Every structure is written in C-alpha cells, then in structure tokens.
Amino acid sequence: MGRVLSRLPSKFRPRLGAVGLIALLVAAARPAAGAAPGEHRIHVTYWDKWIGFEVRGILEVVDGFNRSQDRIVVDYLPTSQIDRKMIVATAGGDPPDVAGLWAYNIPGYADAEALTPLDGFIRRDGGTVALWLARYYPIYEEMIQHGGHVYAGITTPATMALFWNKTLFREAGLDPDRPPRTLAEFNDYCRRLTKRDPRTGAITQMGFLPQEPGWWPWVFCRWFGGRLFDGRQITLATDPRNLEAMRWIEGFSKDNGGEAVKIFASGFGAWGSPTAPFFTGKLAMVFQGVWYPNYIRQYKPGLDYGVGPWPEAVPGVTDFAMAEADIMVIPRGARHPEAAWEFIKYVNSCNLRARSYDEMTGMERVCFYQEKLSPLREWSPYFEQHHPNPAIKVFRALAASAHCVATPDIGIYAEYYREFIAAFERVRLLEASPEEALNFAQKRLDESWARYVQSLQRHGQALPVAITNSR
Amino acid sequence: MTPRERKNLFAGLGFTSLWIVGLVAFTAYPVVASLYFSFCDYSILKAPVWTGLENYRQLVHDELFWKSLRNTLFYAGLAVPLGTVVSLALAVLLNQDVRGRTIFRTFFYLPSIVPVVASSMLWLWIFNGQYGLLNAALQPLLAPFGLAPPAWLADPNWAKPALVIMSLWGTGNAMVIFLAGLQNVPKELYEAAAIDGATGWRRFWHVTLPLLAPVIYFNVIISLIGALQVFTQAFIMSEAANGNGNGSDGNPARATLFYTIYLFSTAFYDLRMGYASAMAYVLFVVIAALTWMATRLARERIGQLE
Numbered sequence: 001m002g003r004v005l006s007r008l009p010s011k012f013r014p015r016l017g018a019v020g021l022i023a024l025l026v027a028a029a030r031p032a033a034g035a036a037p038g039e040h041r042i043h044v045t046y047w048d049k050w051i052g053f054e055v056r057g058i059l060e061v062v063d064g065f066n067r068s069q070d071r072i073v074v075d076y077l078p079t080s081q082i083d084r085k086m087i088v089a090t091a092g093g094d095p096p097d098v099a100g101l102w103a104y105n106i107p108g109y110a111d112a113e114a115l116t117p118l119d120g121f122i123r124r125d126g127g128t129v130a131l132w133l134a135r136y137y138p139i140y141e142e143m144i145q146h147g148g149h150v151y152a153g154i155t156t157p158a159t160m161a162l163f164w165n166k167t168l169f170r171e172a173g174l175d176p177d178r179p180p181r182t183l184a185e186f187n188d189y190c191r192r193l194t195k196r197d198p199r200t201g202a203i204t205q206m207g208f209l210p211q212e213p214g215w216w217p218w219v220f221c222r223w224f225g226g227r228l229f230d231g232r233q234i235t236l237a238t239d240p241r242n243l244e245a246m247r248w249i250e251g252f253s254k255d256n257g258g259e260a261v262k263i264f265a266s267g268f269g270a271w272g273s274p275t276a277p278f279f280t281g282k283l284a285m286v287f288q289g290v291w292y293p294n295y296i297r298q299y300k301p302g303l304d305y306g307v308g309p310w311p312e313a314v315p316g317v318t319d320f321a322m323a324e325a326d327i328m329v330i331p332r333g334a335r336h337p338e339a340a341w342e343f344i345k346y347v348n349s350c351n352l353r354a355r356s357y358d359e360m361t362g363m364e365r366v367c368f369y370q371e372k373l374s375p376l377r378e379w380s381p382y383f384e385q386h387h388p389n390p391a392i393k394v395f396r397a398l399a400a401s402a403h404c405v406a407t408p409d410i411g412i413y414a415e416y417y418r419e420f421i422a423a424f425e426r427v428r429l430l431e432a433s434p435e436e437a438l439n440f441a442q443k444r445l446d447e448s449w450a451r452y453v454q455s456l457q458r459h460g461q462a463l464p465v466a467i468t469n470s471r
Numbered sequence: 472m473t474p475r476e477r478k479n480l481f482a483g484l485g486f487t488s489l490w491i492v493g494l495v496a497f498t499a500y501p502v503v504a505s506l507y508f509s510f511c512d513y514s515i516l517k518a519p520v521w522t523g524l525e526n527y528r529q530l531v532h533d534e535l536f537w538k539s540l541r542n543t544l545f546y547a548g549l550a551v552p553l554g555t556v557v558s559l560a561l562a563v564l565l566n567q568d569v570r571g572r573t574i575f576r577t578f579f580y581l582p583s584i585v586p587v588v589a590s591s592m593l594w595l596w597i598f599n600g601q602y603g604l605l606n607a608a609l610q611p612l613l614a615p616f617g618l619a620p621p622a623w624l625a626d627p628n629w630a631k632p633a634l635v636i637m638s639l640w641g642t643g644n645a646m647v648i649f650l651a652g653l654q655n656v657p658k659e660l661y662e663a664a665a666i667d668g669a670t671g672w673r674r675f676w677h678v679t680l681p682l683l684a685p686v687i688y689f690n691v692i693i694s695l696i697g698a699l700q701v702f703t704q705a706f707i708m709s710e711a712a713n714g715n716g717n718g719s720d721g722n723p724a725r726a727t728l729f730y731t732i733y734l735f736s737t738a739f740y741d742l743r744m745g746y747a748s749a750m751a752y753v754l755f756v757v758i759a760a761l762t763w764m765a766t767r768l769a770r771e772r773i774g775q776l777e
Binding site: 084087088090091108112113114262263264265266267332412414415418421422425426429431444451455458459 | 512514515516517518520522529534535599600601602619622623624625626627720722723724725736739740741742
C-alpha cells in the first residue's frame with residue numbers, strides 16, 4: 001500500500017488522504033444495523049439498570065415478549081446511571097424507546113417534558129385509564145401518575161419491612177420469633193442488642209442505626225406520622241411529627257456517644273456486599289426491601305433471620321410500610337413509541353392461570369426471578385404458592401396496606417432528597433439540633449419550590465392542582 | 472498569495488478541518504451557548520426563557536454556593552502547596568545518583584496512571600475508620616497519648632483533609648516535570664557553589680530553587696486549576712456514602728460538597744442548566760483571577776531572583 005501511495009503524484013496525496021478520512025467518517029457515522037437483511041421487525045431499544053444476578057429475570061421477559069409475536073424485537077442494553085443518561089439522550093433527540101427509571105423520577109421528568117404520557121395508548125387499546133390503574137395495588141397506582149397522567153409501567157415493585165437477626169436476638173435473651181411490635185419495644189431491643197468491647201469501650205454491635213442502608217431517611221418522618229409535602233407547600237419543618245422523628249434519630253448518637261457511633265459505623269461495608277453490617281452481625285435489625293432475601297442468599301447464606309412489619313410508631317398504625325418501584329417509561333422523542341407501549345403492556349400483565357414456571361409471563365416472570373412481589377392485585381396460583389421469597393406474604397400485605405407511603409409527588413424531589421439527607425446527616429452526626437437542621441432545609445426547599453412553580457409558569461405549563469385550587 | 476501558497480493553505484485547512492470542526496462544534500459552541508443559558512431559565516428539554524441576571528443574583532444568596540466555594544478553596548489551599556512540596560521533594564530524591572533509580576522513578580510515577588475511579592475505591596478502604604490501613608498504622612502511634620485516629624471520610628472534620636492526603640497519590644505527573652527541570656540545572660553552578668563552600672541545603676536554596684522557579688510556577692498553576700475543579704474522587708466517595716442516586720451532596724454533612732459537585736447536581740439531577748451555567752462562569756472567573764494573581768506573584772518573585 002505504501003509503495004502504491006509513493007508512486008502517486010504528490011498533488012494527489014492530500015486529496016486521497018482527505019477522501020480516505022471522509023470515507024472513514026461516513027462509515028463511523030452510519031447507524032448500526034438494527035435488523036438483519038430482509039427482516040422487517042421493529043427493533044425497540046430498551047435501556048435499564050439490571051445487571052449481575054438480577055438481570056436474568058428481565059432477559060427472560062424480553063425473550064418471552066420477542067417470542068410472543070412477530071412484529072417487534074426488544075433489544076436490551078444494561079445502562080448504569082440510567083436516569084441521567086436517559087435525560088441527556090432525550091435532550092440530544094436520540095433516546096431509547098423504553099427506559100427503566102425509578103418511580104421517584106416521574107414528577108421531575110414529567111414536568112421537564114421528558115416523558116410520553118401513556119393515557120393515549122391505554123385508551124387506544126379500548127380500555128380506560130381507571131381500569132388500567134385499578135389492576136395495581138393503590139400505592140403503585142399512585143406512584144406511576146403525575147399531574148393527572150399515567151407516565152410509566154412497573155418493572156419490579158418493592159416494599160420495605162423489618163429484618164432481624166435471630167441469632168443475635170437469642171444471644172441478647174430476646175425471643176427470636178417475636179420482633180418488636182411498638183416503637184417503645186423497638187428502642188428497648190436496640191438497647192439490649194448493643195454491645196461494647198469491655199476493654200476499650202468501643203461499640204461492637206448495635207440493635208439498629210438509622211443510616212443503614214440510608215436510601216430513604218425521610219421514611220422515619222412518615223413512620224412517625226409526619227408529612228413531607230401537602231401538594232401545595234413543603235411541610236418538613238412545620239409538621240411537629242417530623243421533628244419528633246429527627247429527635248429519635250439524634251438519640252442513637254446521643255445515647256451511645258457520637259464519636260463511638262461514628263467510628264463503629266465507619267466500618268460498614270456496602271449494603272449488597274458480604275461486609276454489610278447486617279450480614280457481619282454488627283447490626284441486629286435493619287429496614288430493607290423485598291429483594292433482601294435474594295441478597296442474603298448471595299452474600300450470607302445460612303443467616304438465621306426473620307421478616308416482619310414495622311413496629312407501631314403511631315398508635316393504631318400497625319401496618320405502616322414504604323413502597324418504591326422500578327419503572328418503565330417511553331422518553332419523549334422515542335422512535336417507536338407504539339411498539340414500546342406493546343412491550344410495557346406485556347411486562348405489566350401476567351398469565352393469571354399459570355401453574356408452572358414456564359407458564360408465567362410478563363410481570364410475574366421477572367418478579368419471581370428477582371424474588372419480589374407483583375404490584376398487580378391478582379397473582380397466579382404458581383406465583384403465589386411457589387414464590388421463592390420466604391417472606392413474600394409480609395411484603396404483599398404491606399403493599400396492600402392503607403398506610404403504605406411512597407416518595408412525595410413533587411417535581412423537586414431530587415433537591416428535596418439532598419436537603420433531607422444533609423439535615424439527617426447533621427442531626428445524626430450531632431452537628432446541628434433537629435430544629436436547626438429542619439428549619440435550614442425548610443428554608444431552602446421553600447425557595448426551591450417557589451422558583452420551580454415560577455419556572456412552570458414561565459414555560460406555560462400546568463401548575464400542581466393544589467396550587468391552582470388555592471388561587 | 473501565490474497559487475502554490477493558496478494550494479498549501481487549502482491542503483492544510485483540509486487536513487486540520489477535523490480538528491477545527493471539533494473545536495467549533497464541541498468546544499466553542501458549548502462555551503458560547505452556556506454563556507447565553509446562564510442568563511436563562513433553562514432545563515435542557517424545554518426552550519430557554521431569558522431571565523437576565525436572575526441566576527447570578529440567586530447565586531449571591533445561595534448558602535450552598537458559598538459553602539461549596541469555601542470547601543473548594545480549603546481543599547485547593549491545602550492540596551496545591553502540599554502536592555508541590557511533596558512532588559518537588561520526590562523529584563530531588565529521585566534525581567540522586569543511586570542504584571535502581573529508574574525503578575524508583577517508575578514506582579513513584581505508577582499511581583498517577585491508575586484511573587481516579589479505581590484509586591478512589593482503593594482509598595475508600597484505606598480511610599475506613601475501623602479496618603483501614605491508615606488507622607491500623609496510626610493506632611499504635613496515637614494510643615500512648617490517649618488519642619484515637621479519626622473516622623476520616625465518615626467524619627465531617629476529617630473528610631476534606633482525607634481527600635487532600637489522597638491527592639498526594641497523583642503527584643507523579645508534577646514529579647516528572649520537576650525531574651526534567653532538575654536535570655536542566657547546569658552542573659557547573661553546583662560545582663561553583665561547592666567551591667564557594669555551599670552545603671547541600673544552601674546549594675538547593677540558592678541554586679536549584681531559583682532555577683526551578685518557572686517549573687514551580689507551571690506546576691502550581693496546573694495544580695491550582697485541577698484542585699479548583701476537584702470532582703471525581705469526592706463524587707465517588709460521597710456517592711458511596713449516599714447511594715440513592717439523587718445527586719451526590721458531599722457527604723458527610725456536605726463536608727465534601729465541592730463546587731463542581733454542586734454544579735453537577737444542579738445541572739444533571741435538578742435539571743437547572745441555566746443556573747449551573749452561571750455557576751460554571753463564576754468558577755471560570757475565580758480560576759482566571761487566581762491564575763492571574765499567581766502569575767503576577769511569580770513574575771515578581773522570578774524577577775527578584777534573576
């Protein structure tokens with residue numbers, strides 16, 4: 001090749017180089033072939049977060065959908081930080097057809113006009129939105145809507161429950177089959193389960209610490225009966241029950257020594273690893289999700305544990321719970337929204353007559369594999385009777401509870417969450433009093449919310465219903 | 472311009488066109504566009520709405536803007552001088568004529584080519600309050616005085632110093648530049664100084680340091696710009712502590728909320744691109760001002776030395 005080039009007249013060489021470069025660029029810029037030659041099926045791109053041992057469930061559902069018809073093929077792409085990548089891809093005009101987000105993304109992303117409402121697809125199929133939603137447990141029905149529209153289907157749902165280590169209960173002289181039933185009992189158990197090194201005085205075991213796993217620390221406010229947002233205003237510092245919850249959080253550091261707790265907690269490994277404090281026996285109790293037994297089997301096989309409802313913090317509320325969900329949305333500007341809807345519809349349905357693993361389809365298939373509950377009210381006989389999660393009945397009951405709560409339906413949830421985390425951290429590290437921390441967060445969130453509403457107005461968008469009504 | 476010169480010009484432009492297109496499309500346009508967005512209410516997916524100086528006015532009253540700026544200046548104020556001293560000291564040591572010198576140079580440079588993400592994960596374990604290597608070494612040293620080592624990244628008072636210590640891990644690049652500078656110092660100057668009776672320290676102070684001044688200036692400026700944009704290691708360590716995916720907030724208790732982390736969260740979690748653009752321009756002005764001050768200071772000092 002070099003010899004051929006050297007024989008060319010020198011004036012042609014730059015031109016040849018430029019032509020070569022252009023050819024390379026054109027080849028690189030050509031979109032990857034989505035379908036084999038002669039194939040006319042629509043290729044739906046599906047980005048989601050599932051990797052590791054949890055991905056198999058979703059791959060089985062994708063495979064099931066691809067085999068169930070001959071018009072659409074779903075191509076799954078595991079994507080980390082899916083929420084940010086979806087937004088950037090949507091802004092760039094090349095989003096996936098289906099993106100797997102979290103339910104708490106919906107309000108902010110819907111207000112940012114990043115999502116396609118699903119109402120039109122539901123009606124086009126001859127159904128009504130109310131009927132479509134009525135198939136879910138109320139908490140999931142609530143979390144996939146925003147501003148009067150449905151924006152998502154569910155991939156896998158979750159509820160959180162109390163997990164306790166029966167071996168540590170026995171060692172502390174507690175009945176391993178009787179978890180704490182009230183907040184007072186819970187606090188008493190925490191004291192009895194705390195151990196110190198007799199020589200150094202360092203903490204070696206605790207009953208519970210509110211920062212583990214630390215995903216939704218605001219849940220303690222809701223557990224104490226507090227509200228975070230009333231649809232019109234932020235109520236973080238104005239609801240006295242939130243303050244009560246923060247004082248309870250502060251108590252763990254105050255009662256056991258702030259420095260000692262800090263050092264003890266600094267040795268905790270990641271929640272989904274063999275060094276997680278619940279797996280290593282450092283913490284005897286933890287509030288965790290329906291997925292947790294699957295992780296216990298992976299990282300601490302043989303752990304003797306129990307699963308039960310949250311203790312009663314508000315008198316009379318014995319079925320408090322928190323729910324979250326992994327969801328599927330159609331980003332604005334998706335190339336194949338109709339085909340994407342077909343896939344979401346498939347995942348959000350199931351074969352209610354399934355009597356074997358192979359007969360399970362859609363939602364039940366993925367939830368069975370990931371050992372989670374189904375968000376749908378009706379379960380097939382096989383899913384209900386052969387579910388691999390030993391505590392699935394507890395999680396199902398919590399999902400059906402009238403006191404099950406979810407993330408607040410507010411477009412500034414990301415900011416809310418960060419402000420709350422900062423307040424929570426300052427309180428548990430004894431850097432600020434609960435009043436001080438909540439007031440600071442409230443002030444910042446009030447400003448953010450006012451600015452957000454102003455921005456919706458500037459862009460000619462609908463305001464939250466409670467605000468419109470109050471005007 | 473002769474026809475030949477014109478032809479050469481077009482050929483040159485043709486070959487550099489890729490770079491020119493890249494610069495215009497991926498650098499110049501975003502820089503100009505973000506200046507415009509900094510005066511707008513812009514959330515990336517909706518059309519920008521002009522709001523004048525509103526974003527800049529809000530910045531002045533934003534407590535987190537000031538906190539993140541203070542955190543960043545604190546970090547830069549420690550990391551830049553410490554990093555310069557350590558890299559210069561290493562370069563001087565590695566410039567000595569000892570056996571296996573190239574192997575030592577390789578060892579000290581190696582950490583610089585470890586990706587920041589990987590080294591951050593490593594340092595998360597080194598700084599672990601209970602099982603970390605650092606505290607295992609400090610424990611016996613502090614115990615006789617009745618002191619205990621800190622919880623580092625879990626302690627708001629020690630999280631920033633921990634990141635400063637970690638920044639020393641990447642001094643290899645500056646070290647190599649110093650090493651090159653040291654090798655350019657004429658040997659006869661050392662010989663003359665030795666004849667005049669100068670000891671090792673005086674030779675370093677009166678010969679090496681003045682001749683290295685331009686190299687020190689270069690390294691300080693580069694380190695300063697890097698330190699004011701510190702992001703990855705703090706983001707990873709804060710995310711590891713936080714973990715919910717709604718934006719890193721400089722855990723614990725915003726002790727490591729650096730300027731770029733706040734900017735990133737504002738842009739990509741809160742989708743406030745206009746406000747984040749205004750923050751980016753303020754950072755640009757801060758960096759430019761500090762660089763200008765450092766340049767003036769260096770020019771005066773180098774002038775005095777000369």
